[in-house]
Amino acid sequence: MTDRDPLLDPVLDPAAMRKQYRADGLAEEDLATHPMDQFTRWFEDAARAALHGTLYEPNAMVVSTADAQGRPSSRTVLMKQYDTDGFVFFTNYDSRKGRDLAENPHVSLLFPWHPLARQVIVTGTARRTGRDETAAYFRTRPHGSQLGAWASAQSRVIASRTELDTSYAELAARYPDDERVPVPPHWGGFRVTPETIEFWQGRVNRLHDRLRYVARPDGTWKVERLSP
Secondary structure, eight states, X not given: OOSSOGGGOTTTOGGGOOOOOOOOOOOGGGSOSSHHXXXXXXXXXXXXXXXXXXXXXXXXXXXXXXXXXXXXXXXXXXXXXXXXXXXXEEEETTSHHHHHHHHOOEEEEEEEEGGXXXXXXXXXXXXXXXXXXXXXXXXXXXXXXXXXXXXXXXXXXXXXXXXXXXXXXXXXXXXXXXXXXXXXXXXXXXXXXXXXXXXXXXXXXXXXXXXXXXEOTTSOEEEEEEXX
């Protein structure tokens, strides 16, 4: 805390912080038939914005899980693949989110593309990817990231940064750059199969467009407009 009173300084006062969105709207007739095709359109826009430096990491998404008692937790991870079956990310299965999903597969994803005044919100269920798919992705990671997957006991309490750095250094000595790093048995992917996908477009006066795809039992999708 500082001695500055945020109520007297509009730069620091959260109640005074607001942007007036002036983006074009999102109409039902402009949507793709399948939500993943619509996601592709928006993701391409986000990737182009990142290329021009106006958006950082377009594949970053907030993953929200809950344990068996319903206690929620959220964190940002990187989406590494998407297709008609959903969204894929990789993690330590012994982490908080990995343990949550083992108990409760229901999950929510949020892509926060603030510079575009857009969000994509996904609800669905997560299941582990196969080991072949996990291994194929692991081989594309930089050598240091491969070592990091072994060095970090993700979400566990550790004594100090030195403990983590020492673990990494020992692994780097054991597996130099030209040495193949095995895939950790406790590390792998989750594929999130969507049940709903909402496309949120900011508009003026907080009258945002919110169009949500909802999966039907026959595999088709219906679109609902939500009040902002």
